Amino acid sequence: MFKTYDDVMSFCKEHGIQMIDFKMIDLMGRWRHLGIPVGRFKPDTLRYGIGFDGSNYGFAPVENSDMVFIPDITTAVFDPFTEVPTLSMIGDVFVIAQPENYRFEQDPRSIAFKAEEYMKSTGIADEMRIGPEYEFYVFDHVTYENSPHRTGFSIDAEQAIWNGGENEFQNLGYKIPLKGGYHIGPPQDILYDLRSRMCVLLEENNIPVKYHHHEVGGPGQLEIEVEFGPMREMADKTMLAKYLIKNLAFQEGKTVTFMPKPLFGEAGSGMHVxxxxxxxxxxxxxxxxxYSGLSKKALNFIGGVLKHAPAVLAFTNPSTNSYKRLIPGYEAPVSVCFATANRSAVIRVPAYAKSPNQKRFEFRSADATCNPYLAYSAILMAGLDGIKRKIDPTAEGFGPYDVNLYTLSKEEQTKIKGLPKSLDEALDALEKDHEFLLAGGVFPQRLIEIWIENKRKEARRINDIPHPLEFEMYYDL
Incomplete structure (x- = not known):
């Protein structure tokens, strides 16, 4: 948004800005923030930064946790959700050193920067443009509890089919059937106006929207697809889009989740890239x-992504809930292969993208529980490795499979490699296969180790808690 400090201050004066808010991403993919009065924002802030405790972000050890973040004024946006007029911008993490601080190698935004620089250094390309699809649920009520004596959750959505028999309050009868929400129209699509307001808000914040619609999930699953942009810029915009979408819904008395599988038996939410x-x-x-209008380099890129897909999933699908979505029967990919216009494949080549500038493919397994800087960088590094090593996806047995994979015989299905079935399996794959991420010093070895260690703790915590379904299945044995 801005190029100089003076640009920032002129905007603040013109629009009555009173606070400046800085947002930094932690290792797991959540935004943290810190605000200062506008009068405390000085030129030195852009050189020396603002101190914070890096250990609470999952980065640095407690004994060496003093770090600083330096604002990137090009990312500045007006925050529409604060009572006090506030300008918001992203900060980059730096290590305190003499004579000058330097970028922290484990900062996810720094890794995305290094991935783009590495791509340029190879001579293969100088830009990767990506276009994410944001799928999410909008609910009216959510509760959850995890206590030693009681665990469970409860969800409600006004248009859900389970409310068809609601008799306590006025019920107008227009409910959406199980997995029947795709492109559903009003009056069933009661979230149309909210979705439109979300899109207008994205547009106002320089996130151009391609289209929006109700998704398959009946109890309020929506999709907003945005236009393409450079990889790191789109990681910034992914974080901003989630912030805007969640806060607008919250402001209007609803709640948004990007969880891949919040509801059993309903469609899951992905983030196709x-x-x-x-x-x-x-x-x-x-x-x-x-094949399908793709160049040799494109096919090699696909070969690299599919070759490393199990390891890549540790970053693109980094939650235990991710693997409750990656199951057959819900349009979620479970097979490591590619095809044209085939939504059951991990990589789908859109048949409608025919012109040279539009020719592309999508990675369909990813979901929005990821840290977008790490996820997008991992995809890029896998693809570049495929081009460098001339990995032929057909020779590797990855297809193309221009058929519905779910209708193949069991014998044919066994020939196609499957994605990891759990977070632990994806972490196992990352432990065995991560050299492609280390190329050019893009992903630090220590970050990969910390990531695996933290994610294994998450998986262990989930596995250690008794599940309500276990009482149904085993209580009487």
Whole structure:
């Protein structure tokens, strides 16, 4: 938004800004923030930064936790949810050193920066443009509890089919059937106006929207697809989009979750990532003579992503809940393969994207519990490794499979490799296969170790808690 300190201060004066809020991403993918009065924002802030405790972000050990963040004024936006006029901007994490501080190598935003620089250094491309699809549920009521003597959750959504028999309050009868919400129209689509307001808000914050619609999940599953942009910029916009969507819903008395599988038996929420590479402004994924109009480099990129997919999932699908979505029967991919116009494949080539500048493919397994800087960087590094090593996806047995994979015989299905079935399996894969992430010093070895250690603790915590279904299945034995 701004190029200089003076630009920032002129805007603040013109719009009556009283507070400046700084947002930093922690290791797990949540925004943290700190605010200062606008009068405390000085030129030195952009050089020396503001101190904080890095250990609470999952980065630094307690004994060496003093760090600083330096604001990136190009990311500044007006925050529409604060009573006090506030300008918000993202901060980059730096290590305190003499004579000058330096960027912290484990900062997720720094890793995305290094991934883009590494891509340029290879000579393969100078830009990866991506377009995420944001799927999420909007609920009217959510409770959850995890106590030694009681555990469970409860969800409600006005348009859910389970409210068809509600007789205590006025019921107008227009409910959405199980998995029947795709492109459903009003009056069933009671969230249309909210969704439109979300899109207007995204547009006002320089996140161009491609389209929006009700998704398959009847109890309020929505999708907003945004236009393409450079990888790191789109990671910034992914965090901003989630912030805007959740806070607008909250402001209007509703609650949003990007959890991949909040409801048993309903469609899960993914974050499909469309991608293509450019060099000197020209697309390198198009070749009208290639399979589905894809170039050799594009196919090699696909080969790299699929070859490393189990390890990549440790970053693109980093929650235990992620693997409750990646099951057959819900349009979620479970097979490591590629195809055209096939939503049962991990990588889908859109049939409608025909022109050179549009020729691309999407990685369908990812979900929005990820840290977008790490997830997008991991996808890029896997694809670049495929191009460097000339990995042929067909020779590797990855397809193309231009058929419904769920209808193949069991014998045919066993020939196709499957995605990890749990977070632990994905972490096992990352432990065995992460050299491609270390290329060019993009992912630090220590970050991968910390990531695996923290995520195993998450998985263990989930596995250690008795599940309500276990009482139904085993209590009387």
């Amino acid at each position: 469309h991608m293509h590479l450019f060099k000197n402004g020209k697309p390198i994924f198009h070749d009208e003579k290639g």
